Amino acid sequence: MSTGEELLRSRGLRVTRPRLAVLDVLAAGGHLEVDEITRRARERLDSVSTQAVYDVLGALSRAGLARRIEPAGSPARYEARVGDNHHHVVCRGCGEIADIDCAVGGAPCLAPNIGHGFEVDEAEVTFWGLCPNCQARRSADR
Numbered sequence: 436m437s438t439g440e441e442l443l444r445s446r447g448l449r450v451t452r453p454r455l456a457v458l459d460v461l462a463a464g465g466h467l468e469v470d471e472i473t474r475r476a477r478e479r480l481d482s483v484s485t486q487a488v489y490d491v492l493g494a495l496s497r498a499g500l501a502r503r504i505e506p507a508g509s510p511a512r513y514e515a516r517v518g519d520n521h522h523h524v525v526c527r528g529c530g531e532i533a534d535i536d537c538a539v540g541g542a543p544c545l546a547p548n549i550g551h552g553f554e555v556d557e558a559e560v561t562f563w564g565l566c567p568n569c570q571a572r573r574s575a576d577r
């Protein structure tokens with residue numbers, strides 16, 4: 436397991452306390468909204484502005500240290516699981532997100548029948564459904 440400092444240096448990024456704090460927050464796992472990342476980063480730093488957190492997330496994403504996902508109808512979320520072509524399943528009821536391993540592994544894992552001459556490098560796959568909690572709530576409502 437690399438430390439945050441090693442990760443930042445390996446991508447040629449300057450090591451700063453906000454960057455280390457955000458990496459640390461993301462390393463705990465999950466798909467976090469910026470508000471939540473900011474709240475948790477503030478537990479690690481004396482203070483950090485929301486704008487600074489946005490800037491850090493932008494830099495980490497461009498460097499391939501964070502992945503940004505934005506399911507329809509949901510604010511952008513960030514995760515530390517990068518470098519694989521995993522997909523997401525999103526709950527229509529509560530917005531909960533879980534990872535789904537890609538059956539193929541590499542991108543693009545779906546090839547269009549007609550590519551219109553494009554060089555396709557990714558198929559963005561999002562599964563939609565109801566999470567276990569929302570299924571239980573639906574049964575209880577009946």
Ligand SMILES: [Zn+2]
Nearest residue numbers: 526529566569
């Ligand atoms: Zn749900």
Ligand SMILES: [Zn+2]
Nearest residue numbers: 514516523534
């Ligand atoms: Zn994910």
Ligand SMILES: [Zn+2]
Nearest residue numbers: 537538539544
């Ligand atoms: Zn796939």
